[in-house]
Amino acid sequence: MEPNLTAVCLVCTLKPSPAESSSDLLGGQLMAALAAEGVAGTTVRVVDHDVKPGVEADMGDGDEWPAIREKVQAADILVIATPTWMGHMTSVAQRVLERLDAELSEKDDLGRPSMFDKVAVAAIVGNEDGAHQITAELFQALNDIGFTIPAQGVTYWNGEAMGSVDYKDLEETPEKVDSTTKSVAKFAAHVARTLRIAPLPAPVE
Amino acid sequence: MEPNLTAVCLVCTLKPSPAESSSDLLGGQLMAALAAEGVAGTTVRVVDHDVKPGVEADMGDGDEWPAIREKVQAADILVIATPTWMGHMTSVAQRVLERLDAELSEKDDLGRPSMFDKVAVAAIVGNEDGAHQITAELFQALNDIGFTIPAQGVTYWNGEAMGSVDYKDLEETPEKVDSTTKSVAKFAAHVARTLRIAPLPAPVE
Amino acid sequence: MEPNLTAVCLVCTLKPSPAESSSDLLGGQLMAALAAEGVAGTTVRVVDHDVKPGVEADMGDGDEWPAIREKVQAADILVIATPTWMGHMTSVAQRVLERLDAELSEKDDLGRPSMFDKVAVAAIVGNEDGAHQITAELFQALNDIGFTIPAQGVTYWNGEAMGSVDYKDLEETPEKVDSTTKSVAKFAAHVARTLRIAPLPAPVE
Amino acid sequence: MEPNLTAVCLVCTLKPSPAESSSDLLGGQLMAALAAEGVAGTTVRVVDHDVKPGVEADMGDGDEWPAIREKVQAADILVIATPTWMGHMTSVAQRVLERLDAELSEKDDLGRPSMFDKVAVAAIVGNEDGAHQITAELFQALNDIGFTIPAQGVTYWNGEAMGSVDYKDLEETPEKVDSTTKSVAKFAAHVARTLRIAPLPAPVE
Numbered sequence: 001m002e003p004n005l006t007a008v009c010l011v012c013t014l015k016p017s018p019a020e021s022s023s024d025l026l027g028g029q030l031m032a033a034l035a036a037e038g039v040a041g042t043t044v045r046v047v048d049h050d051v052k053p054g055v056e057a058d059m060g061d062g063d064e065w066p067a068i069r070e071k072v073q074a075a076d077i078l079v080i081a082t083p084t085w086m087g088h089m090t091s092v093a094q095r096v097l098e099r100l101d102a103e104l105s106e107k108d109d110l111g112r113p114s115m116f117d118k119v120a121v122a123a124i125v126g127n128e129d130g131a132h133q134i135t136a137e138l139f140q141a142l143n144d145i146g147f148t149i150p151a152q153g154v155t156y157w158n159g160e161a162m163g164s165v166d167y168k169d170l171e172e173t174p175e176k177v178d179s180t181t182k183s184v185a186k187f188a189a190h191v192a193r194t195l196r197i198a199p200l201p202a203p204v205e
Numbered sequence: 206m207e208p209n210l211t212a213v214c215l216v217c218t219l220k221p222s223p224a225e226s227s228s229d230l231l232g233g234q235l236m237a238a239l240a241a242e243g244v245a246g247t248t249v250r251v252v253d254h255d256v257k258p259g260v261e262a263d264m265g266d267g268d269e270w271p272a273i274r275e276k277v278q279a280a281d282i283l284v285i286a287t288p289t290w291m292g293h294m295t296s297v298a299q300r301v302l303e304r305l306d307a308e309l310s311e312k313d314d315l316g317r318p319s320m321f322d323k324v325a326v327a328a329i330v331g332n333e334d335g336a337h338q339i340t341a342e343l344f345q346a347l348n349d350i351g352f353t354i355p356a357q358g359v360t361y362w363n364g365e366a367m368g369s370v371d372y373k374d375l376e377e378t379p380e381k382v383d384s385t386t387k388s389v390a391k392f393a394a395h396v397a398r399t400l401r402i403a404p405l406p407a408p409v410e
Numbered sequence: 411m412e413p414n415l416t417a418v419c420l421v422c423t424l425k426p427s428p429a430e431s432s433s434d435l436l437g438g439q440l441m442a443a444l445a446a447e448g449v450a451g452t453t454v455r456v457v458d459h460d461v462k463p464g465v466e467a468d469m470g471d472g473d474e475w476p477a478i479r480e481k482v483q484a485a486d487i488l489v490i491a492t493p494t495w496m497g498h499m500t501s502v503a504q505r506v507l508e509r510l511d512a513e514l515s516e517k518d519d520l521g522r523p524s525m526f527d528k529v530a531v532a533a534i535v536g537n538e539d540g541a542h543q544i545t546a547e548l549f550q551a552l553n554d555i556g557f558t559i560p561a562q563g564v565t566y567w568n569g570e571a572m573g574s575v576d577y578k579d580l581e582e583t584p585e586k587v588d589s590t591t592k593s594v595a596k597f598a599a600h601v602a603r604t605l606r607i608a609p610l611p612a613p614v615e
Numbered sequence: 616m617e618p619n620l621t622a623v624c625l626v627c628t629l630k631p632s633p634a635e636s637s638s639d640l641l642g643g644q645l646m647a648a649l650a651a652e653g654v655a656g657t658t659v660r661v662v663d664h665d666v667k668p669g670v671e672a673d674m675g676d677g678d679e680w681p682a683i684r685e686k687v688q689a690a691d692i693l694v695i696a697t698p699t700w701m702g703h704m705t706s707v708a709q710r711v712l713e714r715l716d717a718e719l720s721e722k723d724d725l726g727r728p729s730m731f732d733k734v735a736v737a738a739i740v741g742n743e744d745g746a747h748q749i750t751a752e753l754f755q756a757l758n759d760i761g762f763t764i765p766a767q768g769v770t771y772w773n774g775e776a777m778g779s780v781d782y783k784d785l786e787e788t789p790e791k792v793d794s795t796t797k798s799v800a801k802f803a804a805h806v807a808r809t810l811r812i813a814p815l816p817a818p819v820e
Contacts, residue, residue: 014668014713053629053662053707055700085670086756087542091710092668097701098629116356129539129568132497136345136543139354140337141701143344148396149354151321151405158539158571162586176572183408190406191353194399200356201395203388219463219508252463258424258502260495290465291551292747296505297463302496303424334744334773337702338751346496362776363744367791381777526766546755549764550747553754558806559764561731561815593818600816601763604809610766611805613798 005192007034007041007077009123010068012093014085017048022125022157022167026181027081029173030123030155033185039077039192044068046092053095057102065099072100076192077119078147080138084126084158089134097141104145111202115146117195121188123181124156125167131156148200150191155181210397212239212246212282214328215273217298219290222253227330227372231386232286234378235328235360238390244282244397249273251297258300262307270304277305281397282324283352285343289331289363294339302346309350316407320351322400326393328386329361330372336361353405355396360386415602417444417451417487419533420478422503424495427458432535432577436591437491439583440533440565443595449487449602454478456502463505467512475509482510486602487529488557490548494536494568499544507551514555521612525556527605531598533591534566535577541566558610560601565591620807622649622656622692624738625683627708629700632663637740637772637782641796642696644788645738645770648800654692654807659683661707668710672717680714687715691807692734693762695753699741699773704749712756719760726817730761732810736803738796739771740782746771763815765806770796 009031013021024045031041049068052059058066072078082093106114120142124131135154143149157177159165214236218226229250236246254273257264263271277283287298311319325347329336340359348354362382364370419441423431434455441451459478462469468476482488492503516524530552534541545564553559567587569575624646628636639660646656664683667674673681687693697708721729735757739746750769758764772792774780 014670016668047668053631053705055629085709086712086716086759087546088709088712088752088756090668091706091713094700094703094709095706097703098706101701113357129541130543131539131571132345132349133540133543133546135348136341136497137703139344139348140341141703143340143354143356143358144337144701146356148356149344149348151348151351151353152318152408153348156571158568160570160584161541161567162584162590174570174572179409180572186406186409190403194403197403198395198399201391203357204384204391219465221463258426258457258500260424290504291507291511291554292751293504293507293547293551295463296501296508299495299498299504300501302498303501306496334746335748336744336776338745338748341702341748342498346498349496363773365775365789366746366772367789367795379775379777385777523767542755542759545758546751549754549758550751553750553764553766553768554747556766558766559754559758561758561761561763562728562818563758589819596816596819600813604813607813608805608809611801613767614794614801 005039005076005189006074007031007039007079008071008075009041009043009079009081010096011043011045012080012082012090012096014047014090014092017045020168023081023083025168026123026125026155027079029181030079030185033182034189037185037189039189042071044071046096051095051099055098055101076196077188079121079123081123082134084124084128084130084134087130087133089137100145112200113146116200118147119150119188119192120147121153121184126158127164127166129158129161131158148191148195150187152187153184155184210244210281210394211279212236212244212284213276213280214246214248214284214286215301216248216250217285217287217295217301218250219252219295219297222250225373228286228288230373231328231330231360232284234386235284235390238387239394242390242394244394247276249276251301256300256304260303260306281401282393284326284328286328287339289329289333289335289339292335292338294342305350317405318351321405323352324355324393324397325352326358326389329359332364332369332371334363334366336363353396353400355392357392358389360389415449415486415599416484417441417449417489418481418485419451419453419489419491420506421453421455422490422492422500422506424457424500424502427455430578433491433493435578436533436535436565437489439591440489440595443592444599447595447599449599452481454481456506461505461509465508465511486606487598489531489533491533492544494534494538494540494544497540497543499547510555522610523556526610528557529560529598529602530557531563531594534564536568537574537576539568539571541568558601558605560597562597563594565594620654620691620804621689622646622654622694623686623690624656624658624694624696625711626658626660627695627697627705627711629662629705629707632660635783638696638698640783641738641740641770642694644796645694645800648797649804652800652804654804657686659686661711666710666714670713670716691811692803694736694738696738697749699739699743699745699749702745702748704752715760727815728761731815733762734765734803734807735762736768736799742774742779742781744773744776746773763806763810765802767802768799770799
């Protein structure tokens with residue numbers, strides 16, 4: 001199981017703590033599954049912090065992104081957990097992507113983007129549909145920033161069309177969601193481990 | 206450089222051979238860059254073949270997908286090259302995704318989807334914008350089917366808004382596109398190689 | 411209820427007739443609701459016809475798009491009915507959009523794109539999620555071509571995440587889907603009627 | 616030109632005033648074109664205000680959305696102006712959509728959603744591609760909330776792929792962008808006027 005891996009889960013619900021949150025629930029289930037794979041983790045509910053608008057690594061006075069950024073930099077695996085609003089990821093999730101945009105110009109000693117050798121996976125919930133599209137936009141943006149996306153790297157739940165049931169109000173986790181969550185953890189840990197052993201080469205300039 | 210890798214490029218232009226095609230051009234440049242990484246390749250212009258509508262591996266009488274599917278199965282790296290029409294990937298590219306949908310129920314002896322341990326990357330062109338969204342939808346669909354997406358796994362070119370210049374009509378390949386194409390080849394080869402050495406585990410049932 | 415309006419429904423299922431189709435079912439329900447608003451209609455299952463790849467109004471030898479195009483030109487309301495595959499509209503629906511792309515350069519005597527004064531609405535089904543994103547891509551493309559999109563111009567049904575139930579296999583139409591379908595018909599007829607009375611001005615050249 | 620119409624432009628740049636903003640520039644050009652059509656307007660740079668996360672019309676203590684919401688309620692035409700970050704609309708634009716989500720449950724005396732009889736159009740800029748996809752997501756969400764989308768309801772500019780030029784730094788407005796902006800204003804004013812004269816019917820419950 002060596003090397004030891006770590007993960008950070010950025011929960012992108014619109015609801016500050018301590019409100020119950022479906023994305024926090026599914027994100028937490030994925031982090032538990034990662035723990036079972038030997039991956040130590042930490043979770044941040046982003047809306048509890050003052051993440052300033054902008055596309056720099058540090059937007060200055062009062063910006064709480066730099067502390068979150070440190071956690072992402074320290075982790076091998078990034079989990080983005082988001083609910084679905086209007087069929088889209090939340091404004092909080094999009095803000096995380098905007099702040100990560102700065103990483104494209106941060107390079108290591110080998111000239112590699114700062115997020116290389118990390119993997120990204122997603123956990124998406126919604127009372128209405130949207131998981132496939134949110135997956136698409138998350139993967140495109142995170143991959144652009146430098147994250148590798150392991151096979152079948154998303155767990156999700158959307159209710160039937162025009163419904164209003166939330167994931168957190170289901171009597172139990174659907175079996176298929178549970179097994180998918182555990183599979184995502186296995187694939188993420190596997191690919192993160194291989195990238196630790198065999199780091200990506202530098203881009204061609 | 207061992208193990209030896211192979212790639213297949215599915216060019217999803219709407220234009221049958223021998224018409225000149227911008228997506229064929231960029232796809233070919235990516236295949237050349239893969240060759241420089243020691244990856245042997247083959248290219249298929251999908252529209253030259255009668256790929257039937259449907260979501261089965263073989264739609265029967267006259268269906269030419271099974272022969273293309275064999276090439277995908279034999280390859281370590283799948284390249285999807287597509288132009289942008291109405292801001293979207295082509296109907297030909299979407300048809301490829303529909304036919305690959307069948308692979309979700311094809312499992313190997315270990316219970317793993319048939320496309321595991323393969324990586325997918327993209328090459329996108331257009332006289333108008335669309336590359337980011339096409340990247341998103343390709344990565345989401347191909348990842349769902351079981352492909353791993355290596356960091357920064359897309360090369361692309363779109364012209365300035367409301368323009369009409371095609372990639373194939375540029376006087377020369379923009380330097381930034383050229384270096385991106387070569388980088389994508391390096392990342393794809395690297396991740397494909399690591400997955401050959403360290404195959405993905407089976408999903409949790 | 412004057413002027414008399416007409417609608418055409420392009421059903422974009424992957425399954426040729428006479429196979430049962432969920433998108434054909436929901437499209438038919440929307441056409442029935444339009445009939446109740448005084449809108450006469452005709453339905454085409456596109457996959458039954460040889461619609462050639464390309465972006466011209468007539469792709470020549472054997473192309474069956476021109477006959478479908480005539481129906482679109484004659485109608486005040488275009489309904490696109492599509493299932494969800496890989497979270498996307500079908501290759502058949504995307505092909506319809508590609509063929510409609512030609513209309514951007516077709517102008518009437520007043521210099522207006524050929525699809526002006528028409529409205530477009532959608533009917534989307536899927537055993538998995540996708541309706542919001544398909545709505546997005548359909549509205550963007552059809553609006554670009556010149557269609558006006560009436561308020562709340564889509565009816566849809568997606569099953570719960572990771573499910574496999576089809577719309578056609580539901581014991582009955584969900585009440586909310588039924589009322590939405592009827593509302594879409596009312597809004598489409600209303601806006602189409604106002605555009606017949608007060609046609610759009612010509613674009614600025 | 617009667618009835619008299621009004622428009623509100625929500626500029627969704629990430630940059631607080633008085634920073635120069637490309638989306639503010641294109642949004643302003645669209646508002647000027649609307650003024651030439653007899654539409655009086657007001658512009659809000661959303662990031663200058665403390666719009667709280669959430670999906671209610673009023674999120675309470677310190678929330679500055681209610682004042683913006685009043686302007687939207689008073690207007691016939693809503694313009695969303697947004698830059699492109701990571702290929703997506705900004706977190707600020709998505710937050711506007713989330714806050715407008717509350718309008719779905721606000722009904723007038725006739726049982727119609729509060730945003731009925733209004734039209735929505737968009738102005739999108741970016742040094743990299745994204746306009747078509749942002750258009751898609753804006754139109755889908757705004758249409759869902761109750762806005763009608765007039766034919767060809769977007770003006771936009773994206774630079775060539777992998778570029779870094781901003782719209783505000785162009786030496787002059789490209790002619791095609793300028794004529795498109797003016798056309799969008801004409802179509803928006805026309806459809807808004809017809810909806811004032813002939814309001815939409817109530818949805819079927």
